Amino acid sequence: MIAWTIRDGIMDVTLGREPCNEIGADMLTALEGLVRAADDLRPRVMILRSTAARGFCAGADLRELHRGLQNVSRLRAAPRLASFIWRIHRVMDWLDMAPFPTIAVIHGVCFGGGLELALTCDLRIAEKQARFAFPELRLGIVPGFGGIPRLERDCGASIARDLLLTGRSISAARAVETGLAHQLVPAGEGLNAALSTAEQLMKYNPWASAQAKAFAKKLPALRLAEEKALFLLMASRPGMREALEHFVNNSSAMPYLG
16 A cells, blocks of 8 residues: 655655555555654655556545445544544644655646645656646535645645635646646656655755755644644535535546546
């Protein structure tokens, strides 16, 4: 599901859950394991990429969420969902503020929770066919893994409103224009570009790099807390269950855009 190797100070992390690295209970546990490993290994640079053909990550595992909410009252469902949200935020916050540079390599779909995961990385390399979106309003919710505060921090409120309110996807070229991605490369060239970037990053003293990152990148803690509260409020309303029912009965190739 998640594998990693470390060589010459570079931790190469691959997400490998088919069909597109949807984040559910098992993926969250695997991400928590990644955090523990990275905390112990302290690589010089981490590269985060996907081996799934469809893309980097399609977001939360909505089918798992739908199953978990079936025949469960909103009162009983609320603490389960809150626990998941708090756990995923701990993972995302750690990755965001890790004491070493992180690089996301993105191809294909990078939607919802997948985009939120990519936004924790310091640098994002987009292959030409990558697409980025926050389609959560289709479910009657906002992104819940910290995406909007991080997008506001990195790219500004304007692009955050655009992606949030329209739900539409943007191309890799547009992502580079807005600062959402930092480099655009041909399909299949993302890892080579990331390794080249990692070599450049490792020219500098690790302590100095960690201090520079901490100075240049702050955790938007207040906005993250506000997002968690708003997400859980919106998720407690009937609209999300109705939208999930529509999602699981959608037979299109990309139901998260239906």
